[in-house]
Amino acid sequence: MYDFDKLTDRSGTLSYKWDVKSGELPMWVADMDFEVAPPIKKAIVSRAEHGIFGYTSTPDAFFEAVSLYWERRHGYRIPTEHMIYSNGVVAAISSIVRKLTTPAENVLIQAPVYNIFYNSILNNGRNVLSSDLVYDGENYSIDFEDLESKLALPQTSLMILCNPHNPVGRIWTREELAKIGSLCHKYGVTVLSDEIHCDITIPGEGYVPFASVNEECRAISVSAVAPSKTFNIAGLQSACLFAEDPVIRHKVWRAVNTDEVGEPNAFAMTADIAAFTECDVWVDEMLEYVFENKRIACEYINSNIDGMKATMSKATYLLWIDISGVTEDSVEFCERLRESTGLYLSDGREYGESGKSFVRMNLATQRARVLDGLERLRRGAELYTKEHK
Numbered sequence: 001m002y003d004f005d006k007l008t009d010r011s012g013t014l015s016y017k018w019d020v021k022s023g024e025l026p027m028w029v030a031d032m033d034f035e036v037a038p039p040i041k042k043a044i045v046s047r048a049e050h051g052i053f054g055y056t057s058t059p060d061a062f063f064e065a066v067s068l069y070w071e072r073r074h075g076y077r078i079p080t081e082h083m084i085y086s087n088g089v090v091a092a093i094s095s096i097v098r099k100l101t102t103p104a105e106n107v108l109i110q111a112p113v114y115n116i117f118y119n120s121i122l123n124n125g126r127n128v129l130s131s132d133l134v135y136d137g138e139n140y141s142i143d144f145e146d147l148e149s150k151l152a153l154p155q156t157s158l159m160i161l162c163n164p165h166n167p168v169g170r171i172w173t174r175e176e177l178a179k180i181g182s183l184c185h186k187y188g189v190t191v192l193s194d195e196i197h198c199d200i201t202i203p204g205e206g207y208v209p210f211a212s213v214n215e216e217c218r219a220i221s222v223s224a225v226a227p228s229k230t231f232n233i234a235g236l237q238s239a240c241l242f243a244e245d246p247v248i249r250h251k252v253w254r255a256v257n258t259d260e261v262g263e264p265n266a267f268a269m270t271a272d273i274a275a276f277t278e279c280d281v282w283v284d285e286m287l288e289y290v291f292e293n294k295r296i297a298c299e300y301i302n303s304n305i306d307g308m309k310a311t312m313s314k315a316t317y318l319l320w321i322d323i324s325g326v327t328e329d330s331v332e333f334c335e336r337l338r339e340s341t342g343l344y345l346s347d348g349r350e351y352g353e354s355g356k357s358f359v360r361m362n363l364a365t366q367r368a369r370v371l372d373g374l375e376r377l378r379r380g381a382e383l384y385t386k387e388h389k
């Protein structure tokens with residue numbers, strides 16, 4: 001049994017998330033406050049002890065470890081010859097946007113969605129086109145009529161799918177993915193399936209790799225997977241892309257190489273291989289812990305915080321909280337929350353206009369911190385409501 005309750009101190013480690021004032025509680029950036037599984041630490045320490053950190057190649061063992069892991073945990077065997085290494089999913093997304101689309105073309109996303117998708121599209125002079133997810137007050141679904149009308153536009157050339165979806169926590173079903181695949185195929189749109197959150201699913205339920213759905217989905221897509229979220233090694237910057245179609249694969253390979261984001265740092269390979277081969281038990285226990293945090297958080301919010309609602313989503317360690325009963329302005333709310341209680345959440349507006357009355361809370365932390373965060377959220381909501389009466 002691993003001890004996920006152990007309170008870690010991340011101050012002084014240049015942690016992006018923990019670069020906060022004393023007493024503040026950061027529950028925003030999507031990394032975990034848990035120490036990595038022992039085999040990963042051991043692999044890094046033993047690599048460090050060698051003392052020489054020159055240019056590093058990507059061994060077959062990395063691709064084999066990824067392939068075996070997906071087969072074992074997700075029932076889908078990714079052929080190693082379809083894989084390409086890249087040092088980060090976002091780096092790859094930006095390169096792929098540049099390579100597979102031309103300026104001013106539409107890249108379709110489904111807002112509210114991971115904020116950095118917007119950067120990868122806009123910074124490259126492409127147009128963001130959202131087929132917003134539909135919120136029924138509890139769950140999110142896809143408006144397929146709207147999606148089709150936007151994919152049908154001749155200017156739409158790429159769709160970035162978030163599978164499973166950050167921040168709303170949906171695991172897309174095989175049927176939904178097949179429909180997306182069939183529409184994209186019909187209108188000549190390539191699918192970039194970002195599957196970085198795919199392991200973080202509620203115990204007993206798994207995600208569906210887009211490429212596993214059918215031949216059509218495989219033929220029109222490139223997928224991105226990574227050890228970063230699952231094993232808490234985002235700072236080591238690794239990702240693995242795979243595409244069955246040789247033309248798409250060649251373009252992706254050229255894209256990543258042209259932008260020089262295709263070589264690992266000296267610690268990534270040993271850590272990644274250890275992660276994908278020796279840490280299944282750690283992942284299973286981490287998931288039990290994190291989804292219990294999510295259950296506790298939902299129950300707490302729904303019974304103790306007036307004007308807020310949280311749904312027990314099945315994917316990611318992120319909780320997407322509807323604050324519309326308190327305010328429609330998540331930006332102002334998050335600022336006030338941080339000032340008044342020290343709790344630092346992500347404001348939903350970052351994920352698109354349709355996220356403006358939501359906040360995102362990262363629950364991949366020790367239970368004591370979750371309880372502390374929930375109490376601060378309750379206090380912050382009460383204060384905010386009083387101030388805005």
Ligand SMILES: Cc1ncc(COP(=O)(O)O)c(C=O)c1O
Nearest residue numbers: 030088089090091114166194196
């Ligand atoms: C959907 C999604 N894609 C990509 C990333 C980041 O990937 P990387 O660190 O490999 O660039 C994140 C991080 O939060 C994410 O949520």
